Amino acid sequence: MARPSEPPGSEPPGERLPATAWAVLGVLSFGEGLTGYEIRQWAEHILRFFYWSPAMSQIYTELKRLERVGYAESHLGTAADGRSRRVYTITPAGRDALTGWVERAPVEPPVLKHGTALRVWLGHLATPERLRQIVTEHRDDAQRLLEEAEYSRSYAASVSGWAYPELVARWATRYYAAERDLADQMLADLDELLASGRAVPPAGTPTRASG
Incomplete structure (x- = not known):
């Protein structure tokens, strides 16, 4: 719902992001430029134990979403073996938005499906x-x-x-x-x-x- 003082559809883009997008942005917030594959490795290392073990397709879907709203950016780099790779980083706007989400967004209760x-x-x-x-x-x-x-x-x-x-x-x-x-x-x-x-x-x- 839009704020009363703003026209409909003027909410900050982050208010419409799913929690999975925030999780991917959170990985980028640790300060390293990462490829989609490296984000997947991060998720397997720790994120899967308490929240999410994403498929590569899910990661790239969220990265595209984050780039679209200006919270992440990417550039082509070169790996050690000479192959090109796309590296993603968090933007200042993305860090501000992520900080606001952590500080102010309601925390959804965990859902138990056992x-x-x-x-x-x-x-x-x-x-x-x-x-x-x-x-x-x-x-x-x-x-x-x-x-x-x-x-x-x-x-x-x-x-x-x-x-x-x-x-x-x-x-x-x-x-x-x-x-x-x-x-x-x-x-x-x-x-x-x-x-x-x-x-x-x-x-x-x-x-x-x-x-």
């Missing part, structure tokens, strides 16, 4: 063995991500100017440790449920006819 929990919720349609397999795989994935986040944290801690990325990576290690522990507790809860005899289907659920 595939493992969804399937346990439908446990009356699965065998106990399948449920345990699903939860065990989730626990193992959480442990793997914990280890990867810890590597990211230790690397960020060694780089000057990366104090805040290091804090977020530390948060990510705690998050995945908690997710692993929740999965272990779910496995124990499943065992307890089966032992109690309460694992019966909801009323009205068809049952297989006995042979």
